[in-house]
Amino acid sequence: MLEERQFCTFLVADLFLGIPVSAVQEVIRYHEMTRVPLADRTITGLINLRGQIVTAVDLRQRLGLEDRAPESLPMNVVIRTDDGAVSLLVDEIGDVLEVEERDFEPPLETLGGKVRELVRGVFKLETGLLLILDEEKAANVSSTQSEAMELVRETI
Amino acid sequence: MTTLIEGCDEIVKDFLVESYENLDQLDQDLVALEQDPGNREILASVFRTIHTIKGTCGFLDFGKLEKVAHVGENLLSKLRDGELELDANRTSALLTMIDAIRSMLSHIEDDGSEGDADYGNLIDLLTNLQQTGSGPEAAGTAPGRAPDRDVEDVAQDAKRSAETAQAGGDGTLGSAETTTTTAQAADTPQDSAKQTKDTVQAADTPQDSAKKTMATAQAAETSGTVLSPAPSPTASSLTESTIRVDVDHLDRLMNLVGELVLARNQILQFTSKEEDAAFVATSQHLNMITTELQEGVMKTRMQPIGNVWNKLPRVVRDLARSCGKDVKIIMEGKETELDKTIIEAIRDPLTHLVRNSVDHGIEIPEERQALGKAHEGTLLLRAFHEGGQVNIEITDDGGGISTEVLKKKALERSIITTEQAARMSERELLNLIFAPGFSTAKKVTKVSGRGVGMDVVRTNIEKIGGSIDLQSKEGSGTTIRIKIPLTLAIIPALIVTDSGDRFAIPQVNLLELVRLEAEQIETSIEDINGSPVYRLRGNLLPLVFLNKELKMQAAESSAAGSSAVSIVVLQADEQQFGLIVDEINDTEEIVVKPLGTQIKDLDTFAGATIMGDGKIALILDVMGLAQRAGIIGELSSHGIGEHKEQASTGSDQRRTLLVFSIGDDRRMAIPLDLVARLEEFPISSVEVAGDREVVQYRGEIMPLVRLSRFFNTNPDETEQLQVVVYSHMSRSIGFVVEEIIDIVEERITVTIDPDEQMGLDGAAVVQEKVTDLLDVDAVVGAAAPEALEPAATAEAEA
Numbered sequence: 031m032l033e034e035r036q037f038c039t040f041l042v043a044d045l046f047l048g049i050p051v052s053a054v055q056e057v058i059r060y061h062e063m064t065r066v067p068l069a070d071r072t073i074t075g076l077i078n079l080r081g082q083i084v085t086a087v088d089l090r091q092r093l094g095l096e097d098r099a100p101e102s103l104p105m106n107v108v109i110r111t112d113d114g115a116v117s118l119l120v121d122e123i124g125d126v127l128e129v130e131e132r133d134f135e136p137p138l139e140t141l142g143g144k145v146r147e148l149v150r151g152v153f154k155l156e157t158g159l160l161l162i163l164d165e166e167k168a169a170n171v172s173s174t175q176s177e178a179m180e181l182v183r184e185t186i
Numbered sequence: 187m188t189t190l191i192e193g194c195d196e197i198v199k200d201f202l203v204e205s206y207e208n209l210d211q212l213d214q215d216l217v218a219l220e221q222d223p224g225n226r227e228i229l230a231s232v233f234r235t236i237h238t239i240k241g242t243c244g245f246l247d248f249g250k251l252e253k254v255a256h257v258g259e260n261l262l263s264k265l266r267d268g269e270l271e272l273d274a275n276r277t278s279a280l281l282t283m284i285d286a287i288r289s290m291l292s293h294i295e296d297d298g299s300e301g302d303a304d305y306g307n308l309i310d311l312l313t314n315l316q317q318t319g320s321g322p323e324a325a326g327t328a329p330g331r332a333p334d335r336d337v338e339d340v341a342q343d344a345k346r347s348a349e350t351a352q353a354g355g356d357g358t359l360g361s362a363e364t365t366t367t368t369a370q371a372a373d374t375p376q377d378s379a380k381q382t383k384d385t386v387q388a389a390d391t392p393q394d395s396a397k398k399t400m401a402t403a404q405a406a407e408t409s410g411t412v413l414s415p416a417p418s419p420t421a422s423s424l425t426e427s428t429i430r431v432d433v434d435h436l437d438r439l440m441n442l443v444g445e446l447v448l449a450r451n452q453i454l455q456f457t458s459k460e461e462d463a464a465f466v467a468t469s470q471h472l473n474m475i476t477t478e479l480q481e482g483v484m485k486t487r488m489q490p491i492g493n494v495w496n497k498l499p500r501v502v503r504d505l506a507r508s509c510g511k512d513v514k515i516i517m518e519g520k521e522t523e524l525d526k527t528i529i530e531a532i533r534d535p536l537t538h539l540v541r542n543s544v545d546h547g548i549e550i551p552e553e554r555q556a557l558g559k560a561h562e563g564t565l566l567l568r569a570f571h572e573g574g575q576v577n578i579e580i581t582d583d584g585g586g587i588s589t590e591v592l593k594k595k596a597l598e599r600s601i602i603t604t605e606q607a608a609r610m611s612e613r614e615l616l617n618l619i620f621a622p623g624f625s626t627a628k629k630v631t632k633v634s635g636r637g638v639g640m641d642v643v644r645t646n647i648e649k650i651g652g653s654i655d656l657q658s659k660e661g662s663g664t665t666i667r668i669k670i671p672l673t674l675a676i677i678p679a680l681i682v683t684d685s686g687d688r689f690a691i692p693q694v695n696l697l698e699l700v701r702l703e704a705e706q707i708e709t710s711i712e713d714i715n716g717s718p719v720y721r722l723r724g725n726l727l728p729l730v731f732l733n734k735e736l737k738m739q740a741a742e743s744s745a746a747g748s749s750a751v752s753i754v755v756l757q758a759d760e761q762q763f764g765l766i767v768d769e770i771n772d773t774e775e776i777v778v779k780p781l782g783t784q785i786k787d788l789d790t791f792a793g794a795t796i797m798g799d800g801k802i803a804l805i806l807d808v809m810g811l812a813q814r815a816g817i818i819g820e821l822s823s824h825g826i827g828e829h830k831e832q833a834s835t836g837s838d839q840r841r842t843l844l845v846f847s848i849g850d851d852r853r854m855a856i857p858l859d860l861v862a863r864l865e866e867f868p869i870s871s872v873e874v875a876g877d878r879e880v881v882q883y884r885g886e887i888m889p890l891v892r893l894s895r896f897f898n899t900n901p902d903e904t905e906q907l908q909v910v911v912y913s914h915m916s917r918s919i920g921f922v923v924e925e926i927i928d929i930v931e932e933r934i935t936v937t938i939d940p941d942e943q944m945g946l947d948g949a950a951v952v953q954e955k956v957t958d959l960l961d962v963d964a965v966v967g968a969a970a971p972e973a974l975e976p977a978a979t980a981e982a983e984a
Contacts, residue, residue, distance in 0.1 A: 064794075064802040065687065067736035069785045076781075076794055076802045081445035083794045083802060085782035113783040171784045 039124035060103035094144035116169040257312040492520035512562040519569035547584030587658040620644040685738040695808040700753040758812035849901030862913040
């Protein structure tokens with residue numbers, strides 16, 4: 031069950047997603063990034079957030095969705111995690127929504143692969159479905175593992 | 187009791203912090219006192235510290251702690267009054283007392299109680315030691331002489347103190363001295379007042395003549411304190427002028443200042459376009475203040491190295507006593523300052539090195555005397571700033587290290603192979619001591635000899651960007667030199683650009699820069715079976731393309747092939763390599779920032795930094811990069827460990843070989859690490875000396891061995907001789923081959939034919955062809971035995 035009632039919402043491709051407001055440090059516009067060679071493909075780069083170096087994780091990649099059109103610039107939802115701030119790259123920022131507990135349902139069996147892994151549940155809103163993202167899991171990417179996986183993929 | 191503590195949490199906390207500090211000081215004082223038992227100043231300071239602890243415990247109702255401190259204080263007061271003399275037994279007992287107090291304090295810190303340990307024995311011991319004639323053992327030690335000395339000492343003291351008192355009476359000169367003592371013990375004015383009372387009381391009590399002189403002296407000394415008005419206010423203002431600050435606050439300040447510096451840089455860029463005089467002046471002002479602020483904040487994190495060293499006299503004393511040695515420790519440059527994080531990082535390695543020096547380095551007194559050395563060993567610690575780094579030296583005048591023993595040990599443990607051992611310089615041999623799994627102690631003691639220490643020391647030092655080097659002369663001692671950066675937060679780095687991105691390379695890894703113009707690239711980068719090399723002054727330098735290693739696509743700006751490139755020559759472990767980048771920008775002081783967990787595991791990057799324009803550049807981890815590129819072994823962090831890997835895997839091993847032909851289609855190979863250089867000599871440059879062919883090479887005469895003659899083959903005659911240069915103990919020898927074929931890295935299986943030709947070390951299939959492995963030692967031994975004798979003897983013969 032979710033204890034949070036207020037969610038910061040955003041769009042990634044055609045998914046309407048939300049994370050608890052309490053997890054969000056700030057939301058900022060597109061920020062220039064420094065790419066990190068050899069890093070996991072979900073990591074778009076590093077952002078200088080007032081002197082702090084923040085890793086940007088592309089949620090489209092993370093959720094296994096198609097790439098963003100090159101001309102559209104992502105927004106940063108900077109979240110606090112146990113290991114410091116991480117920026118989640120999203121397409122568009124929505125409102126902060128307050129939801130009712132009775133509208134909540136656990137993740138649907140039919141949800142596809144990566145989305146299923148990273149979604150904690152669904153709120154049925156009048157305007158549509160709000161998927162609640164497990165922000166810690168979404169930010170938890172390790173680069174060595176992925177490299178090893180890529181190697182495996184390459185050799186097969 | 188507990189309610190009281192709950193109410194006084196803050197007081198208890200302050201008490202703990204203060205007491206810990208005082209105890210650290212005590213450790214040092216007591217050891218110093220043992221060297222100089224007559225030093226009243228130190229005795230008084232020790233007494234005051236214990237007195238303060240006792241007083242505060244009483245107030246806070248820590249009964250047990252108070253009891254221990256109380257007997258200690260009694261013993262100390264007798265020592266201070268000269269009734270007893272400080273000997274080794276008493277020092278040990280007092281040190282044990284300090285340990286007991288410390289353990290009770292940490293108990294209090296944990297749960298507010300003093301713990302269940304029983305200190306009855308200690309209290310008895312301390313009480314017994316208050317008897318004149320010292321402990322039971324000391325009873326026999328010339329009881330007649332000691333008092334005589336006492337009288338003498340005391341008389342002298344009295345004279346000295348009387349002088350001091352006089353000086354104190356007429357000016358601040360004398361008071362300055364007393365002030366230091368007071369300040370050292372972090373005493374409050376009340377305390378010193380109380381003390382004065384104590385001593386005055388002592389003076390009143392009639393005692394034997396010697397003691398009276400003493401007491402008068404002390405009274406005189408203390409009256410110096412009373413007479414001069416300066417000490418008390420100074421002491422109190424000293425406690426008020428320092429405050430404790432959480433390091434996290436300092437770290438945050440540091441970050442913010444870093445930000446401010448960037449903002450300042452951006453403003454200064456605007457300023458250059460601006461003409462408003464007031465604005466320009468203001469931004470100049472901002473510039474100056476920012477710089478000063480940055481320095482100031484940096485300074486708050488700096489601590490003198492003495493903070494780490496202070497623990498060492500005690501460590502040395504305890505260890506020396508337990509191994510029956512006499513060791514004196516001398517410290518120079520205690521005030522040398524280092525960043526707090528570095529101080530923390532070197533604490534353990536330093537302690538380990540010092541223990542090693544005492545345990546393995548310094549000999550027992552009898553042995554020393556037999557060698558004509560002072561029976562007391564000396565351990566010298568030196569610290570000083572040099573070239574933006576801090577140097578720390580640990581020197582002992584002990585037995586030194588025998589390279590022969592090292593070599594034998596290393597071979598026994600398969601850390602190196604015989605060929606490697608033969609080629610290693612003395613310095614390299616000495617530094618074997620840092621190899622994993624190495625220890626030369628004759629026996630394993632509780633402190634050292636398990637061979638886990640020195641490689642950990644080296645790893646820890648290198649982790650903070652430092653280096654460690656060891657020099658030793660057998661019979662006369664060892665010096666270990668550590669170089670570490672002043673701070674971890676800011677390091678000098680070379681900024682390079684590749685594929686449109688900037689990267690920072692820590693300066694410590696940097697050897698030199700080579701620029702190749704576009705037209706040179708083709709000719710000077712040679713390709714041996716896909717591995718590019720560059721001839722740097724005759725040495726083969728393996729090359730690594732940064733963009734290939736990092737799998738970066740070139741940005742459109744760097745048009746392919748047409749522009750010049752640069753080779754950054756880097757050192758990773760014992761191995762050098764050249765890193766090819768598009769452009770070299772500049773050297774800069776960079777602020778190192780950690781990477782997020784998502785990318786922390788990439789061993790090619792050591793962190794990131796923010797450049798002047800606010801953009802981020804990644805900091806390359808030269809070691810990681812070299813490992814990734816296969817320049818150094820991946821399984822071990824150090825070169826020597828890698829050799830070990832090779833040596834222990836037996837005949838089926840992965841090796842880098844230089845493959846060449848010697849005529850009649852015979853292929854031969856030798857391990858690449860035995861090859862010093864590859865050279866070409868015109869046949870006309872070959873001269874004959876004795877019955878041997880030689881060439882002049884680098885100012886020396888280098889003998890040539892024609893492998894075709896040795897193995898009876900018929901090579902193609904050429905105008906140029908292809909020579910593989912092999913070096914040993916700074917002597918070189920050239921093997922003439924028909925043609926250099928390749929450098930290969932392959933897993934080979936060596937088969938050894940029992941009646942194979944002399945000079946071979948077996949054969950293997952290399953690149954799908956049968957290849958003989960040359961036994962360099964055997965060939966040299968048979969064809970040119972004199973060539974590899976040490977240079978000195980060869981010269982003597984000539």
